[in-house]
Amino acid sequence: ETGVTQTPRHLVMGMTNKKSLKCEQHLGHNAMYWYKQSAKKPLELMFVYNFKEQTENNSVPSRFSPECPNSSHLFLHLHTLQPEDSALYLCASSRTGGERYEQYFGPGTRLTVT
Amino acid sequence: AQSVTQLGSHVSVSEGALVLLRCNYSSSVPPYLFWYVQYPNQGLQLLLKYTTGATLVKGINGFEAEFKKSETSFHLTKPSAHMSDAAEYFCAVSDPGNQFYFGTGTSLTVIP
Numbered sequence: 753e754t755g756v757t758q759t760p761r762h763l764v765m766g767m768t769n770k771k772s773l774k775c776e777q778h779l780g781h782n783a784m785y786w787y788k789q790s791a792k793k794p795l796e797l798m799f800v801y802n803f804k805e806q807t808e809n810n811s812v813p814s815r816f817s818p819e820c821p822n823s824s825h826l827f828l829h830l831h832t833l834q835p836e837d838s839a840l841y842l843c844a845s846s847r848t849g850g851e852r853y854e855q856y857f858g859p860g861t862r863l864t865v866t
Numbered sequence: 867a868q869s870v871t872q873l874g875s876h877v878s879v880s881e882g883a884l885v886l887l888r889c890n891y892s893s894s895v896p897p898y899l900f901w902y903v904q905y906p907n908q909g910l911q912l913l914l915k916y917t918t919g920a921t922l923v924k925g926i927n928g929f930e931a932e933f934k935k936s937e938t939s940f941h942l943t944k945p946s947a948h949m950s951d952a953a954e955y956f957c958a959v960s961d962p963g964n965q966f967y968f969g970t971g972t973s974l975t976v977i978p
Contacts, residue, residue, distance in 0.1 A: 756909070758909075783964065792875075792970065793970065794870075794967075794968045794969060794970050794971075795956070795966075795968040797965060797966070800965070807963075808965065842909055842910070844909075844910075846964060848964065851964075852898040852917070852960045852961075852962065852964050853964060854900060854912050854915055855964075855966060856912070857902075857909035857910040857911070858909050859907070859908050859909045860907075860908070860909050862907075
C-alpha cells in the first residue's frame with residue numbers, strides 16, 4: 753500500500769450506533785488530520801495530530817472522538833451521530849518541522865447517518 | 867488570518883479550450899498556495915504549489931498557476947482542456963502552523 757488509505761470507504765449507521773473510521777499513512781509523515789467535506793462548503797478541519805499529540809480541535813462535538821496511537825494511524829470514533837453529520841470524511845498527512853508542507857489525502861469515507 | 871475565495875462554483879469549457887479557474891487569497895504572512903483536484907469518489911490530489919521563488923508554477927497534467935502578490939491571486943490555467951480534466955478543483959493557503967484553509971471549490975465541466 754502506498755500513500756494514505758482509509759477504511760471503510762462507505763458507512764451507513766443509525767444515530768444510536770458506534771463505529772470507527774480508520775486512516776493509515778505510508779509516507780513517513782508525522783502530522784495527521786481529519787477533515788469533514790460537506791456539499792457546497794469548504795473543507796472543515798476537525799482534528800490535527802503532530803507526533804501523536806493532538807494540537808487542534810476545531811470545536812468539534814464530543815460525539816466525534818479521535819485517536820492517534822502512532823504517527824502512521826489515525827482513528828475517528830463515532831457515537832450518537834446526527835443526520836447532519838453525513839458527509840465525506842477525509843484523512844490527510846504531512847511532514848512537519850518549521851516549514852509549510854503539502855498535505856496528502858486519502859480517498860475518504862462516505863458516511864450516511866440514518 | 868488566512869482565507870481563500872474561489873470565484874465561480876461551476877465552470878464549463880469546450881474540449882481543447884483554455885481552462886481558467888480563479889483563486890484569490892488573504893494571508894497575514896507570505897502565503898504558501900496550493901491547488902488540489904478531486905475526482906468523483908476520491909480524495910484530494912495535489913496539482914501544484916507555490917512557496918517562494920518563481921511566481922509561475924507548473925504542475926501535473928499540464929496545469930500551471932501564477933502567483934500575483936499585487937492582485938492577491940493564484941489562478942489556475944491549462945491551455946487545452948481534456949475530457950479527463952472534469953473534476954472539482956480546490957485552492958488552499960496554509961499558515962505557519964501548516965493549517966490549510968480551502969476554498970469552496972470549482973466544479974469543472976468539459977464539453978465534447
